[in-house]
Amino acid sequence: MTVVVRTIARVLLPISLEFGGYVIMHGHLTPGGGFQGGAVAASGLAMVVVAFGAKRLSGKKGLLSALESLGGVAFTALAFLGLGLTFFANVLAGAGGLFGNPVPYGVNPGDLNTAGTLPLMNWAVGFKVLAGLGAVVLLFALFGGEHDR
Amino acid sequence: MSVHAPILAIGVALLGGFAAPLWAKLHKTLRDLWVLLVVGFVGVCVGYVAVHVFTTGIWVYVLGGRSPQETVASGGFPIRIMLTVDAMSAFMGVIAALLAVVAFPFALKYIAEEEGKTLSLTLGLLLLAGILGMAYTGDLFNFFVFLEVTSIAACALIGFRTWTSRAPEAAFKTMLLYSVSGLLFLLAVAFLYGEYGALNLAYISAQLSGTAVDRLSLALFLGALLMKAAAAPVHFWAPDAYGQAPAAKTLLLVVNTQVSLYGLWRVLFTLYGGILDAPVGWLVVSLGLLTMGVAAFMALVQTDLGRLVAYGAVSQIGYMLLGVGVGLVALSGRPDYGLVAMKGGIFHMLNDALTVGLLFLCVGAVEWAKGTRDLRELGGLGHGLPEVALCFLVASLALAGIPPLNGFASKILIYEGSFRLSPILTALAVLASILLLAVFARAFQGAFLGPRVEVKATVPWVFLVSMGVLVVGILVLGLVPGFFVEGLVTPAAEALWRGRALYLAAVLGG
Amino acid sequence: MSRWLGVGAFLVVAGVLIFAGVAVRPFGVPPRTEMDAYFNRFSQPEVAANNAVTAIVFDYRGYDTLGEATVLFTAVTGVALILRRRGK
Amino acid sequence: MIGNLPFVVCMILVALGLWTLVAKRNLVKLVIGIGLIESGVNLFLVALGYVHQGIPPIYTYAPKDAPMVLPTPQALTLTSIVIGLATTALMLAFAVVIYRHKGTLDARKIRDLRG
Numbered sequence: 001m002t003v004v005v006r007t008i009a010r011v012l013l014p015i016s017l018e019f020g021g022y023v024i025m026h027g028h029l030t031p032g033g034g035f036q037g038g039a040v041a042a043s044g045l046a047m048v049v050v051a052f053g054a055k056r057l058s059g060k061k062g063l064l065s066a067l068e069s070l071g072g073v074a075f076t077a078l079a080f081l082g083l084g085l086t087f088f089a090n091v092l093a094g095a096g097g098l099f100g101n102p103v104p105y106g107v108n109p110g111d112l113n114t115a116g117t118l119p120l121m122n123w124a125v126g127f128k129v130l131a132g133l134g135a136v137v138l139l140f141a142l143f144g145g146e147h148d149r
Numbered sequence: 150m151s152v153h154a155p156i157l158a159i160g161v162a163l164l165g166g167f168a169a170p171l172w173a174k175l176h177k178t179l180r181d182l183w184v185l186l187v188v189g190f191v192g193v194c195v196g197y198v199a200v201h202v203f204t205t206g207i208w209v210y211v212l213g214g215r216s217p218q219e220t221v222a223s224g225g226f227p228i229r230i231m232l233t234v235d236a237m238s239a240f241m242g243v244i245a246a247l248l249a250v251v252a253f254p255f256a257l258k259y260i261a262e263e264e265g266k267t268l269s270l271t272l273g274l275l276l277l278a279g280i281l282g283m284a285y286t287g288d289l290f291n292f293f294v295f296l297e298v299t300s301i302a303a304c305a306l307i308g309f310r311t312w313t314s315r316a317p318e319a320a321f322k323t324m325l326l327y328s329v330s331g332l333l334f335l336l337a338v339a340f341l342y343g344e345y346g347a348l349n350l351a352y353i354s355a356q357l358s359g360t361a362v363d364r365l366s367l368a369l370f371l372g373a374l375l376m377k378a379a380a381a382p383v384h385f386w387a388p389d390a391y392g393q394a395p396a397a398k399t400l401l402l403v404v405n406t407q408v409s410l411y412g413l414w415r416v417l418f419t420l421y422g423g424i425l426d427a428p429v430g431w432l433v434v435s436l437g438l439l440t441m442g443v444a445a446f447m448a449l450v451q452t453d454l455g456r457l458v459a460y461g462a463v464s465q466i467g468y469m470l471l472g473v474g475v476g477l478v479a480l481s482g483r484p485d486y487g488l489v490a491m492k493g494g495i496f497h498m499l500n501d502a503l504t505v506g507l508l509f510l511c512v513g514a515v516e517w518a519k520g521t522r523d524l525r526e527l528g529g530l531g532h533g534l535p536e537v538a539l540c541f542l543v544a545s546l547a548l549a550g551i552p553p554l555n556g557f558a559s560k561i562l563i564y565e566g567s568f569r570l571s572p573i574l575t576a577l578a579v580l581a582s583i584l585l586l587a588v589f590a591r592a593f594q595g596a597f598l599g600p601r602v603e604v605k606a607t608v609p610w611v612f613l614v615s616m617g618v619l620v621v622g623i624l625v626l627g628l629v630p631g632f633f634v635e636g637l638v639t640p641a642a643e644a645l646w647r648g649r650a651l652y653l654a655a656v657l658g659g
Numbered sequence: 660m661s662r663w664l665g666v667g668a669f670l671v672v673a674g675v676l677i678f679a680g681v682a683v684r685p686f687g688v689p690p691r692t693e694m695d696a697y698f699n700r701f702s703q704p705e706v707a708a709n710n711a712v713t714a715i716v717f718d719y720r721g722y723d724t725l726g727e728a729t730v731l732f733t734a735v736t737g738v739a740l741i742l743r744r745r746g747k
Numbered sequence: 748m749i750g751n752l753p754f755v756v757c758m759i760l761v762a763l764g765l766w767t768l769v770a771k772r773n774l775v776k777l778v779i780g781i782g783l784i785e786s787g788v789n790l791f792l793v794a795l796g797y798v799h800q801g802i803p804p805i806y807t808y809a810p811k812d813a814p815m816v817l818p819t820p821q822a823l824t825l826t827s828i829v830i831g832l833a834t835t836a837l838m839l840a841f842a843v844v845i846y847r848h849k850g851t852l853d854a855r856k857i858r859d860l861r862g
Contacts (some may be wrong), residue, residue, distance in 0.1 A: 028708040029807045033716060035829055065170055065739065072167035072732050076160060079725060087156040088213035088721040093707045103707045105700070110807040115708040118717045125728055132735040136836050143742045143843060163729055170736075212722045226693045230722045268740040275733050290823055297830045301837055302728055303735025308841055312846035318857055319842040321774065328781045328834050329768070335827060336761070336788050342820070343683050343795040346691030365679050441728070446670035503745065665769055672792040673762035680754035686797040695796070695817035699804055702818075711804035712814070728825045734833030741840040 001051045009051035016044030024126035028115040034122040038129025045134040054141035059143075064135040071128025078117050078124060092116030152217055153628040155157075155210050155232045155285050158194035158242070161187060166271050171654060173267040181257050185272050188253045193275065195239075195246040195403050198285075202239040202648065203640055205328045206654040209233050209287070227349040227656060232288025235652055236640035240257050241284040241411045243637070244502045245392035248400045250279050251506065254617040256397035259513060269309060269398065276302035280408045288657060289420075290348045291336045292412060294583070296334060296377070298403050300327035306398045307390045323469035326386045330376040337369035350420055352655035354649070359424040362451035367429070370416045378408040380470060381439035384463050388447070392648060396513020403462060410469055417477060418645040419652050420561050430477030434567075438577050441467025445584040454515065454522040457592050458508045461548055464585060466502040469494045472563040475570050476646065488646050490566020495645075496506050496638040497559035500547070504556060507619040511537050514612050515596060518604040524595040531597035532603035538597040540616045545589035547623050549583045555623050558630035755796040760787030772854045774842040778835060783830040789824050796820030 020041025027033035035062075049057060062096055081091030093116030101114045165187030172180040202208050209218045210232040222228045233243075256273060260266045279298030286292050308320030334410060342348060344363070345356045357363055379387035387406070391399050417425065417433075444464035451457040472494020479487030514537045516522050517532060531538040547554035560582065567574040626633055644652075672688050684690055702714035748779060756840055767780030801816035802809060809815075849857045 005300065028710050028713050029805075030710065031712075031746050031805060032708075033802065035711050035823075039796060062174070065175060065735075068359060068732060068735060069167050069171045072728060073164065074840045075262070075725065075728055078166045079721065080160065080164075082213065082717075083153060086210070086212055086214050086217045087153060088718070089215065089723075090706055091717050093705070093718075099707075101707065103703045103709065105703050107806050107811060108709065110377060110709050114707060115714075118706065118708055118713060121717045121721070122713070125724070128728060129731065132731050135735050139738055139742045140840070140843070160725075163725065166729070167732065170728055182720060214716055222697055224693060224697070226697075227698055228694055229719055265740050265743050266666070270734050272733065272740065275729060275736075278729070281851060290826075291723055291726065294723050294826060294830070297834070298726055298729050298733060300735045301737060301833055304837060304841075305662055305740055308737075308741050311743070311844050313660075314857070317841045317844040317848070320741075321838060321845060324834070324838050324841065325768070325781070327775060328838070329784070331830075332781070332784045336791070339788060339792050340679065340683060342792075342823075344690070346817075347691060347694055348823075362683055365675065378817075531837055536722065584848070586795075636813065645700070669762075669766055669769055672765060673759075675757040676762050677755055680756075680758035681751050683751070683754055686749065686751050686753050686794065687796065687797050689795070690819060692817060698818050699815050703806060709806040710761075710807075711818040712821045712825075715818055716825060720822055722818075723822075723826050727829050730833045732828050734837050737794050737837050738840045741837070741844055 001053075002023070005051045006130050013044045013048055017041050020044070020126070020130070024122050025112070027120070027122040028108040028118045029112070034125030035129055037122070038126040039133060040124070042062045042137070043128070043131035046137045047100050049137050049141050053140055058142055059139055061135065061138060064131045064138065068135060071124050071131060074124040075121055075128065076123050081117065090116040090118070093118075134146035152195045153210070154197045154201070155208060155234050156212065157200065159281045159285065161194070162191050162274055162281060166274035166278060166282035169274060170267055172286065173641070174185060177262065180270070184253060184257070184274065187274060188249050188277070188434050189581070191281070191584045192246045193249050195242045198234055199239040199243050201237055202234050203636070204507070207233065207651060208233045213339055221658060223302050225657070227352050228348060229288070230288045230291050231349070231656065232285045233351065233656060234285050234653065235648060237411065237414065237495070238284045238643040240499070240637060242281055244407065244499055245277065245280045245284065245404045248502055248506055250402040251615045251618055252397050254611055255510060255513070256395070258609050258611045259397045259517065262397055263476055265309070269306060269395065271565060272302045272305050273398055276306065276405065280401070281403055283408045284411060287350050288348055289341065289350055291354070293331065293334050293338055296409075296412070298332050299408070300324070300331055300377075303327070303390075303402055303405050303419050306402070307394045309395050309626040310393060315389075316393040317388070319393040319632050321391045323386040323532060326383060328375055330373040333369045333373035333376075337366040337373065338367045348657065350415070351653045354420045354423065355653050355657060357421065357424055363606050365425070367421055368415075370427075371413070371432075374416065375436065376412040378406050378413060379463050379466055380436045381443050381467070383441060384444065384466075387463050388456045388459040391462060391509070392453060392455040396509050396516065400510040402507070403502060403505050406466065407502065410466070410498070414473060414645055415530065419649050423479070424648040425477070425480060427478050427481065431475050433470050433474030433477055435573065437467045438574065439467070439472030440464065440470060440596075441578065441581040445581045445588065448585070448588045452524050454524055454527065454592060454596055455512050457524070457593045458505070458512055458590065461508065461533060461585060461588065462501070462505040463495065464581060465505060465548065467581070468560065468578065469497050469501070471574065472497060475567045475574070483646070488642060489562055490570070491642045491646060492584055492634060492638050493562025493566055494578050495557050495642050496562060496630075496634060499637070500555040500559045503619050503622045504544045504547040507540055507616060507623065508548065508615050510612065510619065511541040511544065514616070516607060517612070520605060523597060524592065527596045528599035529597070529602040530604065532601040536613055537608060537616070538593075540620055541591060541597065543620055543623060547627065549586035549589060551586070553627045555626035557629065558627055558634075617619060754791065757787045757791035757794060759833065760784075765810060767797075774845065774852045774854060775839075777854070778838045778842065782831070782839070785827070789831070791829055792820045792824045792827065
């Protein structure tokens with residue numbers, strides 16, 4: 001791709017990653033969450049694949065698949081965390097510690113430090129979706145390139 | 150920990166799938182050990198659940214609640230997803246775990262490292278998790294989610310041999326059918342959610358009143374699950390799929406079909422059990438007859454050993470549909486013969502898993518040794534591979550329903566039940582069995598008899614152990630069927646036959 | 660001949676679906692909302708999340724989300740398997 | 748009053764998707780047909796959750812005393828969208844491999860598996 005596309009991709013990649021991170025982080029307060037934020041961030045990765053070509057990124061395939069596995073393991077581990085009560089029980093919500101502030105019923109401005117395991121799960125799923133979608137785009141791009149040659 | 154056994158079976162299988170690629174990055178042997186460990190653990194959990202359910206009754210497990218037994222919120226309606234394991238679910242779980250325990254050691258040896266072993270083992274674990282998730286869940290949307298897990302994992306495994314053009318083609322076809330089936334299921338769930346504002350199977354079942362929309366949902370459920378279970382008009386994906394997947398993984402595909410049938414039983418008997426009428430039963434019976442007939446005739450003309458066995462497998466689906474369909478027809482009056490036929494149909498699920506599984510392992514062993522499955526090129530393998538020939542013979546006879554093997558034990562129950570409804574049904578079913586016997590006699594003769602030929606490779610002992618386990622199962626189930634029918638099959642059939650009230654009471658209380 | 664049969668079957672299915680769209684229930688007036696009212700009322704006190712949808716996705720129906728994450732993981736693994744190069 | 752028009756539109760989308768599956772022979776168009784059905788079902792799910800004059804079920808800076816729409820269908824739709832994406836990705840991967848083997852995407856020309 002031309003230098004214009006590459007430059008714009010360089011500028012936009014951090015922005016899309018940051019916006020994806022924002023959507024993931026505020027998943028329990030505003031519209032959005034792990035899947036949506038992960039997809040936003042993955043669109044940045046797709047842009048990089050288009051702008052710079054899949055060849056230059058082919059070494060990152062292993063990294064992406066490892067990241068995806070880690071995201072899945074982390075998500076399942078968070079679900080296992082509730083096993084003292086039941087699988088998936090939200091043991092951190094309202095417990096006072098990490099993400100443990102209570103929330104009264106009704107309209108409020110929102111507090112990031114709430115919702116227990118939800119933000120952690122959002123992050124796990126966000127990374128998983130980012131890595132997964134990135135890997136799919138990269139695999140398709142690599143396969144096509146191989147065929148054309 | 151034992152109070153969490155049902156979810157541990159599913160959760161650990163999922164965790165195993167997620168983690169398998171990570172272990173493979175460290176060392177391949179670690180990955181193999183991990184896979185065996187996970188499958189073993191899942192097997193233990195499933196066994197524990199089964200023993201518990203068969204001795205003490207339905208096991209309800211609420212996910213994410215303060216306690217696993219807190220099924221309904223204040224107000225008397227369930228809000229969280231819950232696992233509801235009754236005898237039928239536990240029975241299905243046992244079939245899945247049994248075949249997984251046999252299939253995974255076989256797969257470790259059968260699939261070469263350079264052909265994507267890590268990925269296919271991962272998919273196998275996820276498929277197992279999806280099957281168990283479908284069997285244990287008591288929530289309609291959750292059933293859909295796990296239906297899709299199994300669909301995607303199964304299709305990826307069907308497309309495994311990407312270096313041939315047939316495998317991706319079969320996989321595409323199958324995926325198309327599976328997607329439509331999943332979407333029809335989701336549409337049916339959406340209709341029910343729109344009417345009743347709930348997703349819990351037991352709660353909706355208690356509310357169903359038989360409106361036009363309810364009946365449309367039933368039609369959509371039937372279409373979706375029959376499509377996925379390879380019943381006759383839409384069976385054509387199954388031979389391609391079974392023929393193309395690696396032999397060890399075909400076992401899991403067989404269980405995948407059966408768990409779709411299990412979903413059908415669950416929908417018909419538990420969800421719609423209160424308002425069902427006989428025409429639905431007759432529909433299931435006629436589809437069953439059509440399936441066994443069409444598949445048996447198609448098996449006659451096959452030249453590929455894998456596809457021939459696959460058509461044999463499809464025809465067995467017909468017997469299950471016939472057995473349980475007779476029970477459905479008789480559901481309103483609940484005469485004895487309905488329960489007998491249902492016992493036969495459900496017992497046949499276990500028998501079919503063992504026999505068809507063994508046949509596919511034999512096909513895999515033949516391909517391993519000879520490099521081809523074409524009956525026109527095969528022949529004389531009985532000299533080089535006597536153990537495989539023996540296994541194939543036992544499995545074919547069992548599939549055709551020859552006493553004293555297990556296929557006979559379940560088919561005789563189906564015949565007995567269906568005869569009391571209408572002798573024509575029995576006659577047709579017997580005819581299909583005879584046809585199958587002819588088909589498999591020809592296959593055995595074509596592949597194993599004839600002048601001695603050289604085999605490229607001997608069959609590893611792991612294969613023989615896997616196959617031996619299944620042969621022992623077939624013989625034991627055939628020689629002492631009474632013990633298993635009393636202990637395993639009757640509770641499972643009763644759970645569908647009369648168990649709806651118990652199922653609803655276990656979830657909704659009172 | 661078989662073409663018109665197909666068209667006829669399709670028209671019947673489409674007619675049934677559209678009839679279902681009319682018959683299902685009035686738009687905008689859900690008849691039964693116990694479960695959803697519970698989620699809207701208790702997602703703050705129970706899960707401490709302002710966003711009821713996220714509370715459902717990760718808490719009340721978190722198990723579905725685990726399945727969904729599995730579906731995505733399975734698909735990525737499957738694509739990697741299908742588009743792999745043999746012998747590597 | 749628009750009556751049940753939203754539901755009917757969703758059903759029309761589903762029907763169009765089914766028509767695509769029946770009538771088209773290009774593999775990518777078949778995938779698009781699946782996508783159409785899926786969009787119809789997803790829209791139907793979301794439409795089921797609508798309440799007249801409803802606001803999103805999120806309490807952060809929400810207007811006071813407005814009815815909230817039902818949150819469950821939105822959560823279900825999120826799940827089903829991701830599942831649809833996974834299905835589409837896998838089917839396209841098969842289509843790509845088939846194209847590489849056969850050099851065509853026409854379903855009539857690639858049938859090795861018959862009978």
